Amino acid sequence: MPRGQKSKLRAREKRRQAQIETQRSKSQRSRRAPPTTNTSAGVSCTRSDEGAKNQDEERPSTSQASASTDDPHRTPLDQKAILLVEFLLRKYNMRDPITKQDMMRQVIKKHKAHFHVILKKASELMVLAFGIDVKEVDPIRHRYVLVSKLQRTSDDRLRGEKIMPKTGLLMTILCVIFMKANCAAEEDIWEVLNVMGIYADKKHYIYGDANKLITEDFVQERYLEYRQVPNSDPPRYAFLWGPRAHAETSKMKVLEFLAKLHDTVPSAFPAWYEEALRDEEERARARFASLLRIGTTANVPSGVNLGSLSQL
Amino acid sequence: MTSSHTSVPSYMQGSTRRVGIMTDVHRRFLQLLMTHGVLEEWDVKRLQKHCYKVHDCNATVEKLEDFINNINSVLESLYIEIKKGVTEDDGRPIYALVNLATTSVSKMASDFAENELDLFRKALELIIDSETGFASSTNILNLVDQLKGKKMRKKEAEQVLQKFVQHKWLVEKEGEFTLHCRAILEMEQYIRETHPDAVKVCDLCHGLLIQGQSCETCGIKMHLPCVAKYFQSNSEPRCPHCNDYWPHEIPEVFDPEKEREAGISKSNKKPLRSRQH
Numbered sequence: 001m002p003r004g005q006k007s008k009l010r011a012r013e014k015r016r017q018a019q020i021e022t023q024r025s026k027s028q029r030s031r032r033a034p035p036t037t038n039t040s041a042g043v044s045c046t047r048s049d050e051g052a053k054n055q056d057e058e059r060p061s062t063s064q065a066s067a068s069t070d071d072p073h074r075t076p077l078d079q080k081a082i083l084l085v086e087f088l089l090r091k092y093n094m095r096d097p098i099t100k101q102d103m104m105r106q107v108i109k110k111h112k113a114h115f116h117v118i119l120k121k122a123s124e125l126m127v128l129a130f131g132i133d134v135k136e137v138d139p140i141r142h143r144y145v146l147v148s149k150l151q152r153t154s155d156d157r158l159r160g161e162k163i164m165p166k167t168g169l170l171m172t173i174l175c176v177i178f179m180k181a182n183c184a185a186e187e188d189i190w191e192v193l194n195v196m197g198i199y200a201d202k203k204h205y206i207y208g209d210a211n212k213l214i215t216e217d218f219v220q221e222r223y224l225e226y227r228q229v230p231n232s233d234p235p236r237y238a239f240l241w242g243p244r245a246h247a248e249t250s251k252m253k254v255l256e257f258l259a260k261l262h263d264t265v266p267s268a269f270p271a272w273y274e275e276a277l278r279d280e281e282e283r284a285r286a287r288f289a290s291l292l293r294i295g296t297t298a299n300v301p302s303g304v305n306l307g308s309l310s311q312l
Numbered sequence: 313m314t315s316s317h318t319s320v321p322s323y324m325q326g327s328t329r330r331v332g333i334m335t336d337v338h339r340r341f342l343q344l345l346m347t348h349g350v351l352e353e354w355d356v357k358r359l360q361k362h363c364y365k366v367h368d369c370n371a372t373v374e375k376l377e378d379f380i381n382n383i384n385s386v387l388e389s390l391y392i393e394i395k396k397g398v399t400e401d402d403g404r405p406i407y408a409l410v411n412l413a414t415t416s417v418s419k420m421a422s423d424f425a426e427n428e429l430d431l432f433r434k435a436l437e438l439i440i441d442s443e444t445g446f447a448s449s450t451n452i453l454n455l456v457d458q459l460k461g462k463k464m465r466k467k468e469a470e471q472v473l474q475k476f477v478q479h480k481w482l483v484e485k486e487g488e489f490t491l492h493c494r495a496i497l498e499m500e501q502y503i504r505e506t507h508p509d510a511v512k513v514c515d516l517c518h519g520l521l522i523q524g525q526s527c528e529t530c531g532i533k534m535h536l537p538c539v540a541k542y543f544q545s546n547s548e549p550r551c552p553h554c555n556d557y558w559p560h561e562i563p564e565v566f567d568p569e570k571e572r573e574a575g576i577s578k579s580n581k582k583p584l585r586s587r588q589h
Contacts (some may be wrong), residue, residue, distance in 0.1 A: 082390055086411045089346060089392075090422050106422055129387060130346075131339030145588070204492050252471065267427070280471070 007175060009303045077114055081121035083107050088134065096262060097168050100142035137168075138196060169207060170223055171249075171257045172196070173214060177224075177239055178254050185229070186237045189214070199233065218242070250283060251276040334386045337367045342383065344396065348411050349480045353405040354568055380407070385519040397497045400445075400523045403537030403566035409500040415505070419498070423479060426461035428472045432481065434458065435473070439490055440503070442511050445523035446488035450475065481515035491522050514538055515553060540565045 005226050050199040084107045090096050100115070108115055123134040131149045136142070145168060146281045176192050177184040188198060200211040207213055215237075222244035229236045255266040267273045319466060341363045345351060351359065357376055364373050373520045374382070384393045384589045391413040397406050417429050424432070438447035453466045464472070466504065473489065476482040480492045493501075500520045504511050512521040515532040516539075526533045532553045534542070543549040549558035 082413050085390055086413050086419070087422050089409075090419075092343075092346060102422070125390060129334065129339070129392075130342050130391065131336060132343065148343055150336060154492070224369065231543070265462075277467070 011118075021200040064228035067160075073286060077111065077118055078113075079091060079119065080111055080118045081125060083127075084118055085125050088132075088146060089130070092132060097257075098144040098146070101263070168192075169198070169213075170218060170245075171254060173218075173224065174237065174241060174245055174249065174254050177241055178251055179258075182240060184239050186239065189239055214239075223248075242311050334383070337363045338379075338383050338386075341368060341379075342394075342409065345407065350406050350408040350492075350497075356407045358415065363571050374486060375496055379406070395497045397438070397493060398537050399493045400521075400537070402453050402539060402563070405566075405568075406493050406497075408494045410494075410531065412501075415502050417499075417502070420479075420481065424472075424475070425463050427459045430459045431456070431464070431469060431472055432476060435476075435482065435489060436491070436503070437507070437510075438523060440512070444488075445521075446485065446490045449484075449487050449489065452489065459584075475561075496520060516542055522580060525558075525560045527551040527554060527556065529556040530560055536563050537566065539563060 033238065084103065087103065088098065103119070104112055104115065108118060111118060112133045119134070127132055127145075129147065131266040133148055134146055135149045135151050137145050172192065173184075173189055176189055180188055193199070194212065198207060198210045204210050214224065215226050219226045219242065223243040224242045224245065227240065229237055229238050251272075255269065255272055259266045259268060262268075266276065278288045341347050341360060344359055344363070345356070346353075353376075360376060360379060360564070361373055364371060373379075380394050380396075386395055389589050392409065392441045394407055397408070398404065399406055405563070410537065417433055420429060420432065435447055435452045438451055438455075439445060453469050456464050456466050456469050475485075476489075477484050477492075482489045482494045483492045498504075503518060512524070512533050512547060513519070514521045514524060514535045516534050519535070521533050521535055522535045524535045526541055532551065533568070539560070541560075543558065543562045544565055546562075549562055550556065551558055
């Protein structure tokens with residue numbers, strides 16, 4: 001055990017106790033009896049080796065519904081930054097696009113005037129604690145993405161899952177393809193990407209060589225299919241969903257992505273919604289059929305973590 | 313550009329205590345843990361080793377508990393921690409990154425609309441009130457008319473339930489829903505505070521109980537893994553409270569070694585949890 005670890009733990013204990021004392025006088029909520037053994041879900045790992053299990057020990061944060069200003073070191077803006085970090089982490093998880101509007105509405109709220117300061121603090125924390133960069137990809141519509149500063153490695157996965165592809169870009173392309181009756185001309189794709197500031201002939205500061213990315217990388221990873229339009233001279237090309245996109249995401253999910261970008265719901269696009277619903281039914285049927293065929297000795301791992309796009 | 317050894321800025325630290333050191337090993341670990349949402353202990357150990365390999369091949373891999381405590385000491389000021397728990401059905405040790413800055417359903421607010429959050433609250437109530445810890449899809453969908461916010465059709469509600477499953481808030485088994493182990497870790501406090509009378513508690517570990525076994529005489533409840541441990545190699549299991557004969561099958565204590573040797577992965581063991589990711 002590294003030196004000073006035990007005294008660190010003791011010091012932390014003492015500090016927690018002090019914080020609990022100040023909050024006990026303020027808090028009106030009744031306390032729960034803390035677990036004394038470690039078998040149930042929910043016991044923090046940090047307590048597992050502390051010898052003295054204090055009956056009333058509780059994490060100071062639990063009595064704060066939203067990080068309160070009890071801590072003298074915390075300003076309200078710091079509190080907001082912490083809440084913004086929580087918000088951003090959930091977006092990172094789900095690979096969702098992040099808009100300034102979302103952040104304002106859900107986190108910043110009455111501190112609108114301080115958006116930039118709060119975002120700056122939160123971004124700093126994201127880098128220091130998680131190695132994640134908050135990057136503004138669309139300065140006009142104020143859209144952000146979360147990018148890991150750490151280099152991808154081929155082994156960043158467990159049990160055969162792949163790392164997630166570039167945030168939002170692939171989903172955008174799948175979206176366009178879906179909207180164009182499941183086959184989009186290359187020009188259509190670039191039309192959309194150009195609006196986002198991504199060009200075929202210019203290196204993008206996040207995506208790099210975007211043309212290579214979508215015509216080679218994504219195709220190689222089987223997310224997209226890039227086919228020549230039959231009988232086209234000079235040859236023109238079109239994009240379709242690749243088998244991996246079909247496996248890892250669905251029309252409904254892509255439609256949800258689109259709806260979110262437009263701040264609405266999937267049913268606002270009735271024709272696409274109907275198609276997506278039909279697709280969902282078909283998938284449910286197929287899943288059921290495969291389960292019945294395979295029986296209980298499933299070789300296909302059920303609840304397959306469907307790789308990168310399953311989190312979208 | 314990435315600083316490899318830093319700690320959280322002083323304005324974010326409480327009082328004068330030393331925080332652990334955060335390196336890229338820890339950051340990569342956190343990113344990958346977050347990506348998976350919740351991981352079993354065995355996978356967590358593999359993940360830890362992988363992160364060391366990528367960044368710092370020569371360093372000795374720290375004991376997992378210390379590694380996690382170190383990370384938690386840094387994240388404490390953000391009200392975030394890596395929490396360890398145990399799955400209610402088969403006693404697997406699991407880890408998840410939980411956020412304690414918000415202690416309510418509002419932690420789901422970034423991903424769900426108002427009526428969807430209300431659907432979750434309704435499903436949660438049914439789950440807590442149920443005898444088995446499961447609420448049937450039918451019963452949940454029947455509450456669709458009572459939801460706050462925009463009107464939701466049953467068909468939409470089915471989709472929303474699947475979304476909860478994808479986001480690891482609920483788990484589905486044969487048309488019934490219960491809380492995902494990650495949700496229990498993250499929402500235990502909220503659940504206990506909002507349902508102080510209805511909530512069940514394990515008689516052994518005093519933790520929140522959603523699924524478990526009950527004594528038919530005195531009514532106390534226990535988690536399945538708690539039962540397994542308590543009655544291990546006891547040929548005449550008796551209720552710890554009223555001493556009556558314990559009428560249920562005693563489950564096995566989870567043994568990670570046995571499982572790995574058998575070569576069966578976790579996902580293969582539960583084919584009926586069809587939509588759990």
